[in-house]
Amino acid sequence: xxxxxxxxxxxxxxxxxxxxxxxxxxxxxxxxxxxxxxxxxxxxxxxxxxxxxxxxxxxxxxxxxxxxxxxxxxxxxxxxxxxxxxxxxxxxxxxxxxxxxxxxxxxxxxxxxxxxxxxxxxxxxxxxxxxxxxxxxxxxxxxxxxxxxxxxxxxxxxxxxxxxxxxxxxxxxxxxxxxxxxxxxxxxxxxxxxxxxxxxxxxxxxxxxxxxxxxxxxxxxxxxxxxxxxxxxxxxxxxxxxxxxxxxxxxxxxxxxxxxxxxxxxxxxxxxxxxxxxxxxxxxxxxxxxxxxxxxxxxxxxxxxxxxxxxxxxxxxxxxxxxxxxxxxxxxxxxxxxxxxxxxxxxxxxxxxxxxxxxxxxxxxxxxxxxxxxxxxxxxxxxxxxxxxxxx
Amino acid sequence: xxxxxxxxxxxxxxxxxxxxxxxxxxxxxxxxxxxxxxxxxxxxxxxxxxxxxxxxxxxxxxxxxxxxxxxxxxxxxxxxxxxxxxxxxxxxxxxxxxxxxxxxxxxxxxxxxxxxxxxxxxxxxxxxxxxxxxxxxxxxxxxxxxxxxxxxxxxxxxxxxxxxxxxxxxxxxxxxxxxxxxxxxxxxxxxxxxxxxxxxxxxxxxxxxxxxxxxxxxxxxxxxxxxxxxxxxxxxxxxxxxxxxxxxxxxxxxxxxxxxxxxxxxxxxxxxxxxxxxxxxxxxxxxxxxxxxxxxxxxxxxxxxxxxxxxxxxxxxxxxxxxxxxxxxxxxxxxxxxxxxxxxxxxxxxxxxxxxxxxxxxxxxxxxxxxxxxxxxxxxxxxxxxxxxxxxxxxxxxxxxxxxxxxxxxxxxxxxxxxxxxxxxxxxxxxxxxxxxxxxxxxxxxxxxxxxxxxxxxxxxxxxxxxxxxxxxxxxxxxxxxxxxxxxxxxxxxxxxxxxxxxxxxxxxxxxxxxxxxxxxxxxxxxxxxxxxxxxxxxxxxxxxxxxxxxxxxx
Numbered sequence: 001x002x003x004x005x006x007x008x009x010x011x012x013x014x015x016x017x018x019x020x021x022x023x024x025x026x027x028x029x030x031x032x033x034x035x036x037x038x039x040x041x042x043x044x045x046x047x048x049x050x051x052x053x054x055x056x057x058x059x060x061x062x063x064x065x066x067x068x069x070x071x072x073x074x075x076x077x078x079x080x081x082x083x084x085x086x087x088x089x090x091x092x093x094x095x096x097x098x099x100x101x102x103x104x105x106x107x108x109x110x111x112x113x114x115x116x117x118x119x120x121x122x123x124x125x126x127x128x129x130x131x132x133x134x135x136x137x138x139x140x141x142x143x144x145x146x147x148x149x150x151x152x153x154x155x156x157x158x159x160x161x162x163x164x165x166x167x168x169x170x171x172x173x174x175x176x177x178x179x180x181x182x183x184x185x186x187x188x189x190x191x192x193x194x195x196x197x198x199x200x201x202x203x204x205x206x207x208x209x210x211x212x213x214x215x216x217x218x219x220x221x222x223x224x225x226x227x228x229x230x231x232x233x234x235x236x237x238x239x240x241x242x243x244x245x246x247x248x249x250x251x252x253x254x255x256x257x258x259x260x261x262x263x264x265x266x267x268x269x270x271x272x273x274x275x276x277x278x279x280x281x282x283x284x285x286x287x288x289x290x291x292x293x294x295x296x297x298x299x300x301x302x303x304x305x306x307x308x309x310x311x312x313x314x315x316x317x318x319x320x321x322x323x324x325x326x327x328x329x330x331x332x333x334x335x336x337x338x339x340x341x342x343x344x345x346x347x348x349x350x351x352x353x354x355x356x357x358x359x360x361x362x363x364x365x366x367x368x369x370x371x372x373x374x375x376x377x378x379x380x381x382x383x384x385x386x387x388x389x390x391x392x
Numbered sequence: 393x394x395x396x397x398x399x400x401x402x403x404x405x406x407x408x409x410x411x412x413x414x415x416x417x418x419x420x421x422x423x424x425x426x427x428x429x430x431x432x433x434x435x436x437x438x439x440x441x442x443x444x445x446x447x448x449x450x451x452x453x454x455x456x457x458x459x460x461x462x463x464x465x466x467x468x469x470x471x472x473x474x475x476x477x478x479x480x481x482x483x484x485x486x487x488x489x490x491x492x493x494x495x496x497x498x499x500x501x502x503x504x505x506x507x508x509x510x511x512x513x514x515x516x517x518x519x520x521x522x523x524x525x526x527x528x529x530x531x532x533x534x535x536x537x538x539x540x541x542x543x544x545x546x547x548x549x550x551x552x553x554x555x556x557x558x559x560x561x562x563x564x565x566x567x568x569x570x571x572x573x574x575x576x577x578x579x580x581x582x583x584x585x586x587x588x589x590x591x592x593x594x595x596x597x598x599x600x601x602x603x604x605x606x607x608x609x610x611x612x613x614x615x616x617x618x619x620x621x622x623x624x625x626x627x628x629x630x631x632x633x634x635x636x637x638x639x640x641x642x643x644x645x646x647x648x649x650x651x652x653x654x655x656x657x658x659x660x661x662x663x664x665x666x667x668x669x670x671x672x673x674x675x676x677x678x679x680x681x682x683x684x685x686x687x688x689x690x691x692x693x694x695x696x697x698x699x700x701x702x703x704x705x706x707x708x709x710x711x712x713x714x715x716x717x718x719x720x721x722x723x724x725x726x727x728x729x730x731x732x733x734x735x736x737x738x739x740x741x742x743x744x745x746x747x748x749x750x751x752x753x754x755x756x757x758x759x760x761x762x763x764x765x766x767x768x769x770x771x772x773x774x775x776x777x778x779x780x781x782x783x784x785x786x787x788x789x790x791x792x793x794x795x796x797x798x799x800x801x802x803x804x805x806x807x808x809x810x811x812x813x814x815x816x817x818x819x820x821x822x823x824x825x826x827x828x829x830x831x832x833x834x835x836x837x838x839x840x841x842x843x844x845x846x847x848x849x850x851x852x853x854x855x856x857x858x859x860x861x862x863x864x865x866x867x868x869x870x871x872x873x874x875x876x877x878x879x880x881x882x883x884x885x886x887x888x889x890x891x892x893x894x895x896x897x898x899x900x901x902x903x904x905x906x907x908x909x910x911x912x913x914x915x916x917x918x919x920x921x922x923x924x925x926x927x928x929x930x931x932x933x934x935x936x937x938x939x940x941x942x943x944x945x946x947x
Binding site: 066067 | 779780782783784825827828829832834873875876879881920921922924
């Protein structure tokens with residue numbers, strides 16, 4: 001049995017749509033002044049010999065003069081080069097994208113422009129750039145009805161010269177999109193938003209949009225709680241499983257409901273139900289040792305509270321968190337939880353402060369900060385504590 | 393020492409022969425002297441007609457026995473003003489005739505003319521009317537001297553319509569009983585001015601003759617016939633080497649019952665310069681204070697020549713025959729004295745310094761003028777600009793970015809041809825691109841340094857002159873790129889430019905014109921690494937002014 005969300009009562013449809021747009025805009029790298037979707041379109045930002053805004057995933061990318069020896073482009077060196085840049089944009093902001101660049105591509109080199117929508121590793125758009133001598137190249141793409149985020153990829157093969165400059169991607173309105181190549185509508189992967197496109201009820205969940213066929217509340221406290229999911233409730237899961245939360249998702253996507261082994265989540269990990277936490281308590285979306293919100297207090301007069309990490313990451317509710325009262329063998333998150341000063345026994349618990357999802361490195365997180373040196377938005381992955389730790 | 397010099401000077405003054413007592417003015421002598429530089433339609437402005445008239449008036453007053461109040465000097469007159477002057481002349485003459493004193497009338501005109509009329513700017517005075525006025529003054533002697541011009545060309549030619557020569561026609565129309573007419577040129581000839589003399593050839597030599605050089609009889613008077621013969625020969629010799637050609641002075645006399653007619657009385661002048669009998673060669677007498685040539689004569693050995701001159705300091709330059717040098721003496725002529733210059737042995741010797749080769753070939757030293765023009769340029773948009781735009785640059789808006797300034801120097805070889813050297817600004821560029829680091833800028837400026845030739849077609853007496861010009865030469869470009877680091881990277885480019893112009897000049901003063909011109913210039917100078925070359929030329933529209941800075945030495 002599926003749970004359906006109730007319609008939002010507090011805001012009118014227009015206001016809700018406007019708010020929705022503002023939320024996405026402030027969370028994305030989109031520059032509303034210029035419409036630019038990419039950072040450093042002119043390859044002007046170099047961190048030493050490396051591009052600052054583009055990630056060199058394979059091969060080598062070096063500085064190269066363009067029309068003027070001091071106006072630099074990027075030379076893709078070698079016969080297998082991949083550079084990429086992520087753009088946190090969605091179909092609400094960019095129904096159409098204009099991609100342009102100036103390129104000097106030799107006949108014995110092949111450069112391909114790729115777009116990975118949702119950042120799920122699937123290449124949803126691909127176009128080989130023609131051989132050219134500093135010709136401006138323009139591609140206008142009619143984006144699918146639903147997508148979240150674009151990973152722009154430029155792939156070079158062949159040993160010939162390929163120098164790129166002035167790469168820009170800008171949003172266009174549908175009116176400006178006439179005649180553009182269209183990407184077929186895609187089913188939304190797990191973690192993608194699955195709201196109705198019905199203007200009369202834009203916040204209604206839409207199971208049909210999801211590749212999995214399930215649109216479920218995955219973030220109860222969020223303004224937009226629905227994500228394409230594997231399950232709606234425990235009934236949709238196997239024995240020994242509960243319908244919990246998948247918290248390790250690509251940055252463009254959100255945590256989603258998934259069948260997880262019962263009592264498999266450590267303190268500090270995201271959760272949906274008590275049954276998936278090793279502590280047996282899921283408090284305000286985090287596996288915790290107590291829950292001040294619903295009255296599950298600590299024994300022995302200890303205080304139930306949550307610490308806020310200096311990075312801004314929220315820690316779960318704990319008994320006497322950070323007070324050093326934990327005795328040997330008791331569950332802990334950080335060393336200062338323990339009387340011995342040592343919390344050990346598990347891997348570091350790495351989370352994105354923005355929403356608590358699990359991560360391994362900064363690029364795994366949605367942007368939540370601005371790099372002071374480069375002035376661009378970045379995601380952060382911080383160590384919250386020890387996953388499954390116990391006081392020594 | 394100074395006192396000694398003064399005593400010697402006084403003794404020298406006493407030793408010098410005294411001039412004859414000044415001749416008293418003839419109460420029945422009246423002169424109307426008219427000068428007009430103004431040109432009519434199709435005629436350029438003359439430069440010396442009015443100054444010639446002033447000098448003629450001075451000679452008549454000083455040497456001709458004409459009272460100061462009896463010489464009317466009328467410069468740049470309108471037709472009405474000239475008629476008024478003629479009316480006054482007629483009234484005075486009639487009054488004298490009525491008192492039993494036959495009037496002596498001298499009419500002099502220097503200016504433009506066509507075959508049937510004198511040109512007074514845009515107005516005309518028909519010769520028939522002038523004849524009627526002058527002949528109508530009966531009972532006396534009327535001497536008419538006409539130094540008439542028609543069009544100013546390369547050497548400000550006078551009477552440019554040879555088939556309808558003024559002098560020929562004027563003689564035919566003006567000669568009558570009691571009238572003598574001397575004209576500056578004969579039929580089919582042109583009359584000319586000389587920059588070197590600062591006068592017309594004819595009037596200059598006529599005046600030198602009237603100052604005494606023409607007194608071939610040595611009687612202290614210069615008769616009409618003597619003046620004519622002197623002016624005829626000297627004008628002919630002086631003009632034979634000019635580009636326009638020889639000029640023959642003409643004289644038509646109908647003075648029945650009369651003997652020699654004296655025009656001037658040099659012996660009665662209050663100061664004279666006597667060139668000694670042994671002195672020979674080409675003699676040039678320059679008044680030092682005015683730096684003006686007052687006499688240029690051909691002195692032969694055997695008889696002295698006296699020139700009646702205003703008292704003052706003079707520089708006498710004598711070039712002996714076949715000599716390769718000049719002798720130069722400074723002479724002070726005191727009032728009431730005859731200053732002798734018996735020989736030039738004690739005069740300074742001055743090398744000729746190529747002067748002989750250039751003296752009568754004025755086209756070697758053309759008039760020079762300077763021009764300044766300001767305006768705007770409509771720059772060319774080409775692949776260079778499009779490449780910049782392709783790389784994300786947008787054209788900036790800088791103040792006066794499209795302003796154009798041009799400075800030129802002109803060597804004017806006549807009314808139709810000038811050589812032009814110019815320095816001008818060409819196109820500027822200012823392109824900018826926003827980046828996340830800082831604004832990137834690329835700017836450039838281009839200049840042109842060139843030589844050209846200009847063809848002109850003076851209209852309405854040079855008041856309006858359409859012109860066309862072609863030119864070419866060097867082009868210099870300077871560009872600067874400011875990149876994301878803020879460092880400026882400058883480049884300098886050299887190339888060539890070609891241009892063509894057309895315009896219209898309007899004369900607003902004698903030596904000043906204003907003009908408007910449109911120019912097309914191509915100057916492919918600035919390039920980029922991709923291989924685009926920017927043409928910094930374009931369409932230029934400018935307004936400017938031109939001023940003569942050297943009048944040259946043309947005839």
